[in-house]
Amino acid sequence: MELLLFSTAFLLTFAGFTLSAEPCPPCGNTTVPFPLSTSSSCNDPSYKIRCSSSTLFFDTLNYSYPIQSINPNTQRFIIQPASLISNTCVTTDKIHQGIQLNNTLPFNITSSNTIVYLNCTQSLLMSPLNCSSTSLCHSYINGTVSASACGGELCCSYRAGGSSNSYMIRVRESGCSAYSSFVNLDPVLQVNRWPEPGLEIQWLLPKETVCGSQGDCDTTKSSCGADTRSGNGINRCFCNSGFVWDPVQGVCAEVMNKGSTDRTALIAGLTSGIGALLIIVIIATLLYKRHRRIVEAQQRLAKEREGILNASGGGRAAKLFTGREIKKATNDLSSDRLLGIGGYGEVYKGILQDGTVIAVKCAKLGNAKGTDQILNEVRILCQVNHRNLVGLLGCCVELEQPIMVYEFIENEWSYSYRDRHNEGIGISGIRVLRGTKTEPTFDERGSRGD
Template sequence: METKPELLHFLVALLLCAGFAMSLTSCPDCGNTTVPYPLSTASGCGDPSYKIRCSSGSLIFDTLNNSYPVESINPQSQRLVIRPASLISNTCITTDKIHQGIQLNNTLPFNITSGNTIMYLNCTNTLLQSPLNCSSTSLCHTYINGTGDATSCKDTALCCTFKAGGSSNSYQIRVRDVGCSAYSSFVNLDPAWPVNRWPEPGLEIQWVSPREPICGSQADCDGGNSTCGSYPSSNGIRRCFCNSGLVWDPINGTCAEEITCQNPGGCGSSTDHTALIAGLTCGLAAALVVSAIALLLYKRHKRIKEAQARLVREREEILNASGGGRAAKLFSGKELKNATNDFSRDSLLGAGGYGEVYKGILRDGTVIAVKCAKLGNAKGTDQILNEKAIDFNRAADDVNLAVYVQRMVEEERLMDVIDPVLSNGANTVELETMKALAFLALGCLEERRQNRPSMKEVAEEIAYIISIATAKD
């Protein structure tokens, strides 16, 4: 039988389309909602690290111990919005309080963005020690007084507002008895809007750009566009790396053509070097800025070292001034931690107005008493030195300062780590501003890059903090 050319062309086109469709790994639609790459609703599509669920035609996002409906997905910005828990009828308690609110798994590639404005409802007085805005003029009061959704919260205790994202809010919106019993969240909320123009409650979550798909053999890859292989630093994991001239597109999950020309008029013999000059200028400016920052950090580090050395000398002189000919010994923080079993509560002998006293045993068996001045209490330190006891600064060089500050934040004792020179005599607005800036700085110390706020977000947050402080003044 003779095959007509038109039919042959149609069959070839159909085969090409089929091959292209097979190379895509996006999951099928869930009801009327498109599931973009890398989100995965089944084992055979998407990236298994980006798992969500499709249940009865609706997408569900699972946290560590609860589930939330997915309201919308933006594949270009790699973000999705989930619907927060609602209030229990006639109470000011959210239905997910039994799960301590929204708790994301920090080993997965999802985290809460800074585009969320959180309203904490029905809070205890412990929140007054946080940098949250718990004043009577906070946006949270505007919310509970202007909507029927939270009328049951009008007569409750404190009501606070804050922007999520960064630091301790990258993976959780926590509700509990010692804190707040309810919350609500709004994405990209303009505080100038009246409540009747606010969007529906939602919590925005972003995902990290996925790597190339993992493969076991070349058959798992698109043969024409990618090759199954591994890099020396990949720990033996093989991936479908794009072939020469192609680059990995994490949004569409494909190998796309690498475009290096940025000139709309063509790249042949163009003599317009504006883009090149602009790029070089920006690069040089960035290098100068980085160099200046590095120099300032070096000088600051040098000053700190010199101050620490001077402090050690001064304390040695104080301790030796009346030592009866016997030289005093300065112990390191590590030695004192070992002697007191890391300052365990079992070693605590007592506490006073200037600090706590612990029983310790040195490596040679000598029993000692270790008196710790409260952080920032200069009088306590002087008293300890005058008594010839052992001085211990819990923020010494051999202790990770970032970890220490993180612990103080979790224990809601942030003010304990702020320099007394700044906090003494500061008014309420100044203290709140210092707390807010400290929380922001802590977000920049996140270990995972995707959890740290961008420079734009830092600038916006600083501007937001300053605007609040200025308005209160």
């Protein structure tokens, strides 16, 4: 009977201790976010910290450490580790065996901490710690004035976190007598660029607020009821329908109507999709019309040029070659197709798609002749018929320089506009000699083609 009365009194005391309907006041200039609590009447007292002389402290099992910063969004805060006793390699909390958290409370050490252990015993050489000559602890000793007393002693380093060390950073006679900690340390940095010493602690997301009656809850958003999840007889303020527990803010937050949200998202998505589709259609239509105008203009120009080439005169009809045909026939005017070079330009061997072998004569870049002038010359030259002159098949005026296309004759002298009697025909140098034994006089000197 006495045990039952004692248990009842304990539960009532615990329940009364954990009621927390009000936020905690600031500690000096530092806000105390939910669920951290500085008294039994604010936030969640199971997340207890302490405010003293306008400074927040985190109490471990046997020592207290100042809190440097708090981040409620990540549920973490950073405490200041114990310092070294002056001119020694011993930390002030060695007497308490370092940092030891109560593992029944919702706090633990994060894996963002890099720990350097100093003044260690040889027994640690068998541990998974890095006690080699390249360990970060040597950099810390050599680069920190306060740690200079640790020089020559065995030191180690490791990354905190994990089940075996998430609740303590231990210092003792049989291990290491000093330590320091750094949050999110970049090991490649020089020691003078390391962050200030600190140890990051995280807290678990809290459950709903403990209550003794409905008056302890926000009557419009939550109701006091038994916490059947824990089975310890504790009541909590459970959120009403339409609300959900927000463990960061410590309140029951309103849930957006899913149907309304879905409809809004659907309408927004359809509107955006239709608008984007309309823009794409408009752009595609404009591009198509532009393409059609270009094609029609090219077709008109091609007909006009064919008309110039095939104008009356009794000669053979000349062909207007496209730039694509010329490039394909000559392998894009490849140097291995070069037959000769003269004053007018270069001559290449080419093979048309139907297998016809041709000689392609390209004017030099910067040739001042206009397109119409080239077309007229081709038209006139196609009317010239001489047994010693290689036939002109046509031309190409699409590319940067004018191009003449001839019949290809093996082992002929290079291109000239004079016949074997050196009598000019009055047209610019775009003809070749056929089958002559005496080298002609050239207006444009060129090498003999194969």
